[in-house]
Amino acid sequence: MASRVDDGNQLSALAPCISLAGSNRFQIGPGVFPYQMSTNGAAALSNYSGGSNAGAQRNARLQQLLDDVAYTQPFQKEYRDILRRSMDLGVTITAGLTGANGSISTPYQQTAANNTAAQVTYNYNGTNFTSSNSLLDQLRMVARMIRISKSNSGAGIGHERQIFYVRLGGFDTHDLQMAEANQPRLMARINQAVAWFYQAMSDLGIQNEVTLFSQSEFARTLNSNGNGSDHAWGGVQFVAGGAVQGGKLVGTAPDIRLNGVDSLDRGQFIPTTSSDQYAATLAQWFGVPPGDLASVFPNIGEFASPTLPLF
Secondary structure (H helix, E strand, O other): OHHHHHHHHHOOOOOOEOOOOOOOOOEEEEEOOOOOOOOOOOOOOOOOOOOOOHHHHHHHHHHHHHHOOOOHHHHHHHHHHHHHHHHHHOOOHHHOOOOOOOOOOOOOOOOOOOOOOOEEEEOOOOOEEEOOOHHHHHHHHHHHHHHHHHOOOOOOOOOOOEEEEEEOOOOOHHOOOOOOOOOOHHHHHHHHHHHHHHHHHHOOOOOHHOOOOOOOEEEEEEOOOOOOOOEEEEOOOOOOEEEOOOOOOOOOOOOOOOOOOOOOOOOOOOEEEOOOHHHHHHHHOOOOHHHHHHHHOOOOOOOOOOOOOOO
């Protein structure tokens, strides 16, 4: 998908796919690989700068390896090029994030500063809890990257389309699903993170240009494997953004019976809506022409409707 719509991105060295959650298969396509960064910003070399003499010597030797050595072995040359590109991008992104447009003033708590680690406060069974929120940390950096990536930000990135990857784990809960530290806390984190992100996009006036969506192959069975619910198939996803026709359910609710018509075995539901249809809808909104959907999603022709009424 990204390889078909990235022509408008000015800084070609920066991939349209950017991950805040490590390496992943989701963002790899023909000629497209994700640029990885952390919630603290672009990755940088440690102990290669500063006032120490050792750091200066390391940096001088590294620059010699990058600039003065004529590599003929293709793997050596590619490694050199990747490292140099990463270092150059780190300088550009860091300058943008520390510049005038690199912060987001939308509060996620009344007393929290913009660039501190996120906390989530919630109530469960009459008790108030406070915990960290890694998803909000990731989405805060996504919001900052979106802001500096716009052509009028002065950061020199000028991207029209980007795909950001964030991740929240911890859902393999089995018989402890309703314990406070599991499903309730996870739902609270998602709730606060998504609410903050949408408000941040609205504050920037770009809520119609940004769509957030969930995707997972992970669901739970209706019956127990002896240790609570087990891994299953069909699940529920959500889409949020100014362009979304929100406030409604799309698709067909399954027959929620252990051995019903939509249950294959042990309460593993056969999905009633395809992930291909879901993804094709997002791809079309993103800018993939309708005629290209079949080449991006080879199975889309198996469904009566290739897209869903999400936008």
